[in-house]
Amino acid sequence: MKPSTILKSALACTLLLPFIGCHSKSAPTSENFLQGLNKHYVDHPDCLLANTRFPYETGDPKETAQMDTLVKSQLLDKTVEMSIRVSRYTVTTVGARYAPSFCYGHRVANTIDSFTPPAVANGFNETRVTYHYTMADVPVWAKSANVLKAFPAMAEIISGHATGVATLAQTPVGWQVPD
Structure with missing residues (x-):
């Protein structure tokens, strides 16, 4: 191979590598953070009475x-x-x-407002993200005026204007909320 051909190939690889990396599920992008958050929250609903036993x-x-x-x-x-x-x-x-926790839906992260630069913690690159979210699958009882008045924190959360903060860890298959 000619030296000029090797140089052109190396230059092409150097220029294309950042673009290939940008489409990786583990790249620190808002899109990847949203996917990680939403995958987590489907299985982690918000609840009124997290540690209550009945009676x-x-x-x-x-x-x-x-x-x-x-x-x-x-x-x-x-x-x-x-x-x-x-x-x-x-x-x-x-x-x-709904008992015993009385869960009232799960978060759907819509936008990433900010995130910290990824840094190694607990053996993984981690970032702390601030995001806006709405609630999905909210039951009728949670929307009643009496319940909203009695549980103002829940009322704020299901209002559609809620913000949250979460830590995400970088893995080979994407960003995940550590459990």
Whole structure:
């Protein structure tokens, strides 16, 4: 091979390599970050009561008001123990579909607002992304005025204007949220 042919081939490879790398699933791009986030959130819904077991008892007035909205939505039944001043909540047949965590949908990341430069942490390149998202598969009970008023954090999340922050790790098959 002539030296000029080798030089042209090397130059062509050098110029094309960045473009080939840009289409890789592991490249640090907004598109790849969105794919990693959305793949994760399909299996990780947002929930009202992450660590609650039923029957559940409370004497706290704020918790009682919140749980009573789930009673009005026919997800819980309520009995009152007057002697110890607590309300006891049990799951209804309708509520069994959502109990015990009462998940109200999963995130769909729409835009990446910013991300940190990828740096090695825990053996992987990691980045921290800030993103906007909407909620998918929100059940009817979660959209009721009483429930939205009782759970303002959930109301903000399902409003369509929510933002989130997540750490993503770079893997050979794309960016993933470490579990």
